[in-house]
Amino acid sequence: xxxxxxxxxxxxxxxxxxxxxxxxxxxxxxxxxxxxxxxxxxxxxxxxxxxxxxxxxxxxxxxxxxxxxxxxxxxxxxxxxxxxxxxxxxxxxxxxxxxxxxxxxxxxxxxxxxxxxxxxxxxxxxxxxxxxxxxxxxxxxxxxxxxxxxxxxxxxxxxxxxxxxxxxxxxxxxxxxxxxxxxxxxxxxxxxxxxxxxxxxxxxxxxxxxxxxxxxxxxxxxxxxxxxxxxxxxxxxxxxxxxxxxxxxxxxxxxxxxxxxxxxxxxxxxxxxxxxxxxxxxxxxxxxxxxxxxxxxxxxxxxxxxxxxxxxxxxxxxxxxxxxxxxxxxxxxxxxxxxxxxxxxxxxxxxxxxxxxxxxxxxxxxxxxxxxxxxxxxxxxxxxxxxxxxxxxxxxxxxxxxxxxxxxxxxxxxxx
Numbered sequence: 001x002x003x004x005x006x007x008x009x010x011x012x013x014x015x016x017x018x019x020x021x022x023x024x025x026x027x028x029x030x031x032x033x034x035x036x037x038x039x040x041x042x043x044x045x046x047x048x049x050x051x052x053x054x055x056x057x058x059x060x061x062x063x064x065x066x067x068x069x070x071x072x073x074x075x076x077x078x079x080x081x082x083x084x085x086x087x088x089x090x091x092x093x094x095x096x097x098x099x100x101x102x103x104x105x106x107x108x109x110x111x112x113x114x115x116x117x118x119x120x121x122x123x124x125x126x127x128x129x130x131x132x133x134x135x136x137x138x139x140x141x142x143x144x145x146x147x148x149x150x151x152x153x154x155x156x157x158x159x160x161x162x163x164x165x166x167x168x169x170x171x172x173x174x175x176x177x178x179x180x181x182x183x184x185x186x187x188x189x190x191x192x193x194x195x196x197x198x199x200x201x202x203x204x205x206x207x208x209x210x211x212x213x214x215x216x217x218x219x220x221x222x223x224x225x226x227x228x229x230x231x232x233x234x235x236x237x238x239x240x241x242x243x244x245x246x247x248x249x250x251x252x253x254x255x256x257x258x259x260x261x262x263x264x265x266x267x268x269x270x271x272x273x274x275x276x277x278x279x280x281x282x283x284x285x286x287x288x289x290x291x292x293x294x295x296x297x298x299x300x301x302x303x304x305x306x307x308x309x310x311x312x313x314x315x316x317x318x319x320x321x322x323x324x325x326x327x328x329x330x331x332x333x334x335x336x337x338x339x340x341x342x343x344x345x346x347x348x349x350x351x352x353x354x355x356x357x358x359x360x361x362x363x364x365x366x367x368x369x370x371x372x373x374x375x376x377x378x379x380x381x382x383x384x385x386x387x388x389x390x391x392x393x394x395x396x397x398x399x400x401x402x403x404x405x406x407x408x409x410x411x412x413x414x415x416x
Contacts, residue, residue, distance in 0.1 A: 024356050036275040037410050038213050039206045054196035055413040056189035062091055064188040065123040072181045081172035083130040084145050089164040094121040101159040105152040106131050107138045114175035130175035182399045189392045203411050211376040212410035216264035217403035227261035235362040262358050263322050269347035270320045270340050271375050280318055280375045286332050290317045290374050297372045299332045317374040323360045324368035377402045
């Protein structure tokens, strides 16, 4: 089936997929519009219809989207060690562009440079990188890196045009993926509906109090969903059974992105089901719950009043799956994953044509371990102000792995 055609389904286990657009994998980006929102229930009018969301324009210019990486306090400067950390502000460049410039200036391999997470290209962002002084071939540079590195970076035309060196220090540790605790955002929305300011305010207040669906953003799936198409080819290819050590670094990276994208789509589908049946803020026996700010989860053996209060305070969070193998002794988690497999199958049958459906089988065979991700996310320090009647400025902090675009999607319709 082609995208844009509508299929009518009856008897869905999720109970609400009666009219959905059939999407090809390459059109998941446009299909993002079909994911349900948490706060739409508060937007119904007297006649039962739902108010259209207000609209706004994002990234009119790069300075409208600012992101600062936040490191845990335990990673403060130690002043000594074999790793030299630099904080870089970049604009119009992606994270790997910066890594290439740093590697060239420092005379080390790009893969030896540590970083915590990828940052947007069309934005103004700050993030940290670590350089291994012990493996630098230029020993003069290694011993005088605090003064030599800035001078060398200034001579790199690409770096000098799009980057600034904000801070630097020596540290005993290499910076690893996922080290940061979160990201601080300042976002300017332009061309906001002038007559819908009250609706903007209402939805922002709801997001501040109750959070928003923790969807993976569209960028997770690649341009036109290409990462998902790679996953589909890998799942159908006999070559996937060969040792991955024979693959080039580029092929290994493509495979990793494909697995991650498939996990993300399946999580989004389960989250959509949980929003449809309004179980995101409900507890069931056997439900895996996440301890806020820790990443640890536990199984809800029996819902009680205290646990419900903690859920209401967002001390614990309901979760969805990041597919992978479950340890044999985790019988409760295995049972819950079977339930989520059914939710994924239900969404897939109703939303994806037969020749573009994804199976979790490759994820289960890939060596990935089952993980949990919160269904809802709470922004911290959410503040907003109107620069004028049509320009809204937002500031907030999100935990690592949470997409600002998911918060914006809950707020309004983003127009080109």
